[in-house]
Amino acid sequence: MRGLGNLVLVCVAGMLSASSAAANKPPTLADVLAASTASDWRGLDPENTLYLELATGRVVIELAPAFAPNHVVNIKALVREHYFDGLAIVRSQDNYVVQWADADSNRPIGNARKTLPAEFTVTRPDIPFTRLPDADGYAPQVGFSNGFCAARDPKSGAAWLAHCYGMVGAGRDNDINSGGGTELYVVIGNAPRHLDRNVTLVGRVLQGMELLSTLPRGSLPMGYYEKPEQRVAIKSIRVAADVPAGERSALQVIRTDTKTFTDLVESRRNRREEWFHVAAGYVELCNVPLVVRPQPAR
Amino acid sequence: MRGLGNLVLVCVAGMLSASSAAANKPPTLADVLAASTASDWRGLDPENTLYLELATGRVVIELAPAFAPNHVVNIKALVREHYFDGLAIVRSQDNYVVQWADADSNRPIGNARKTLPAEFTVTRPDIPFTRLPDADGYAPQVGFSNGFCAARDPKSGAAWLAHCYGMVGAGRDNDINSGGGTELYVVIGNAPRHLDRNVTLVGRVLQGMELLSTLPRGSLPMGYYEKPEQRVAIKSIRVAADVPAGERSALQVIRTDTKTFTDLVESRRNRREEWFHVAAGYVELCNVPLVVRPQPAR
Numbered sequence: 001m002r003g004l005g006n007l008v009l010v011c012v013a014g015m016l017s018a019s020s021a022a023a024n025k026p027p028t029l030a031d032v033l034a035a036s037t038a039s040d041w042r043g044l045d046p047e048n049t050l051y052l053e054l055a056t057g058r059v060v061i062e063l064a065p066a067f068a069p070n071h072v073v074n075i076k077a078l079v080r081e082h083y084f085d086g087l088a089i090v091r092s093q094d095n096y097v098v099q100w101a102d103a104d105s106n107r108p109i110g111n112a113r114k115t116l117p118a119e120f121t122v123t124r125p126d127i128p129f130t131r132l133p134d135a136d137g138y139a140p141q142v143g144f145s146n147g148f149c150a151a152r153d154p155k156s157g158a159a160w161l162a163h164c165y166g167m168v169g170a171g172r173d174n175d176i177n178s179g180g181g182t183e184l185y186v187v188i189g190n191a192p193r194h195l196d197r198n199v200t201l202v203g204r205v206l207q208g209m210e211l212l213s214t215l216p217r218g219s220l221p222m223g224y225y226e227k228p229e230q231r232v233a234i235k236s237i238r239v240a241a242d243v244p245a246g247e248r249s250a251l252q253v254i255r256t257d258t259k260t261f262t263d264l265v266e267s268r269r270n271r272r273e274e275w276f277h278v279a280a281g282y283v284e285l286c287n288v289p290l291v292v293r294p295q296p297a298r
Numbered sequence: 299m300r301g302l303g304n305l306v307l308v309c310v311a312g313m314l315s316a317s318s319a320a321a322n323k324p325p326t327l328a329d330v331l332a333a334s335t336a337s338d339w340r341g342l343d344p345e346n347t348l349y350l351e352l353a354t355g356r357v358v359i360e361l362a363p364a365f366a367p368n369h370v371v372n373i374k375a376l377v378r379e380h381y382f383d384g385l386a387i388v389r390s391q392d393n394y395v396v397q398w399a400d401a402d403s404n405r406p407i408g409n410a411r412k413t414l415p416a417e418f419t420v421t422r423p424d425i426p427f428t429r430l431p432d433a434d435g436y437a438p439q440v441g442f443s444n445g446f447c448a449a450r451d452p453k454s455g456a457a458w459l460a461h462c463y464g465m466v467g468a469g470r471d472n473d474i475n476s477g478g479g480t481e482l483y484v485v486i487g488n489a490p491r492h493l494d495r496n497v498t499l500v501g502r503v504l505q506g507m508e509l510l511s512t513l514p515r516g517s518l519p520m521g522y523y524e525k526p527e528q529r530v531a532i533k534s535i536r537v538a539a540d541v542p543a544g545e546r547s548a549l550q551v552i553r554t555d556t557k558t559f560t561d562l563v564e565s566r567r568n569r570r571e572e573w574f575h576v577a578a579g580y581v582e583l584c585n586v587p588l589v590v591r592p593q594p595a596r
Binding site for chain 1: 436463471472496508511513515572575576585
């Protein structure tokens with residue numbers, strides 16, 4: 001059957017062939033993953049992993065406390081108050097975002113906070129950053145920080161997360177300090193990078209994106225569902241640490257500070273799979289696959 | 299309710315407010331569209347418009363004969379032989395493409411051709427091109443050619459269509475001349491621009507994207523459906539010219555060679571809506587909305 005020379009991004013490295021490794025060709029993504037070793041991968045911190053449970057299955061979200069420390073604390077507080085349980089996805093806008101919220105604005109908040117000061121950028125010299133060799137239109141530099149797509153400005157020292165597919169952010173009103181995590185959105189379309197530094201990103205989806213990206217689109221402006229019964233119920237959101245170990249999703253994420261990851265980026269800057277006719281010599285930040293795999297059996 | 303300061307891309311200009319037009323601020327997209335006149339829009343050529351009919355509704359595709367003349371002729375020949383009627387969408391890969399094909403490879407072809415030489419680029423000095431002022435990583439220049447996202451190389455004189463969301467292309471095998479239009483795919487994810495000049499793009503979806511982008515994802519590699527019954531049946535594909543006038547989709551597309559369009563691009567390079575905190579000063583090619591609207595009543 002004819003294809004487009006692509007790979008499933010969330011994949012088991014062992015399933016991929018290493019057909020071009022034997023020859024003297026630069027490695028493909030499949031080759032890079034097949035040659036990776038245990039130290040090229042990391043597990044998840046259950047204290048910074050969320051499970052969004054829908055009727056159709058589980059969406060696994062990795063939080064980014066290095067970039068949005070206060071939002072992460074607050075979202076976990078909301079989760080532990082069961083704030084989100086029984087709320088719903090209220091918005092699904094094609095090529096843009098899905099979003100969940102307290103549509104009726106009557107859900108009480110306990111010790112968590114309803115709003116927080118914006119965390120659009122951080123200034124932390126210690127933040128890891130593997131720079132992408134290619135230029136970017138939206139930021140002076142882009143790259144990867146512990147598995148997240150990120151950007152930074154060497155002049156100001158500021159760093160921030162980038163709005164790539166699957167990123168999770170905290171919706172807000174016009175007041176930049178009106179977010180806080182009670183409404184969260186997930187990018188389901190072409191990277192809306194113009195939102196960078198305009199809204200606080202808090203994490204990314206590692207598994208279950210298709211449960212969000214295939215939701216029916218809402219017919220109201222901005223993709224809001226017209227009728228309450230069209231909303232998609234949230235059974236619960238849980239911090240993975242609060243879920244019995246046997247019920248957790250055992251995943252690993254590729255590390256972004258390794259030689260293997262540098263090779264992975266290069267395999268996407270210049271596609272060497274046999275199908276390709278022209279190699280781009282470039283990869284846009286959001287087209288670099290931040291690969292997730294099931295944790296291998298010990 | 300909180301939002302992300304975005305607009306529905308396929309919208310009726312009259313529905314949009316012109317709140318900032320009165321003040322002395324640069325216009326927003328809503329302002330630009332509200333101020334547009336009839337000459338800023340064009341209708342569709344029914345000879346180069348396809349209707350993909352699914353059980354859930356109609357997907358309207360505009361063909362691009364200026365970029366893929368032979369493929370467009372062949373696809374229309376296939377359509378007029380009813381080649382696609384009763385075939386199915388066989389592939390839905392998250393953040394990538396949906397694709398339809400003759401999965402069982404037993405559909406006869408009459409006067410149309412099964413394969414065609416690749417039409418990855420064209421060299422036509424007369425091709426219209428409204429250049430985007432911003433740099434692009436995948437091409438020396440990018441811009442818009444009669445409503446399509448495109449790229450060009452001033453050195454070679456070659457121009458080509460760009461893989462943005464909603465673009466339609468002709469799947470192929472490893473042989474670059476093995477396409478031809480019997481298998482067509484639509485981009486449903488972050489722009490896979492590395493495919494540019496690797497596969498022949500033939501058009502773009504103007505309406506009904508959500509009927510494709512929300513299809514369940516296939517579980518096999520590359521998003522192929524595992525079981526035949528999971529495939530999504532195609533009732534028919536028709537050339538609009540062959541459909542009675544009263545059953546056609548009356549749409550207009552924004553022209554890309556006007557002052558209004560230049561203003562539209564600028565409204566996206568620097569977002570002036572009240573919600574925005576930082577203006578990007580840049581817009582990526584595939585983030586420029588090529589707005590479609592219902593044809594206004596006369």
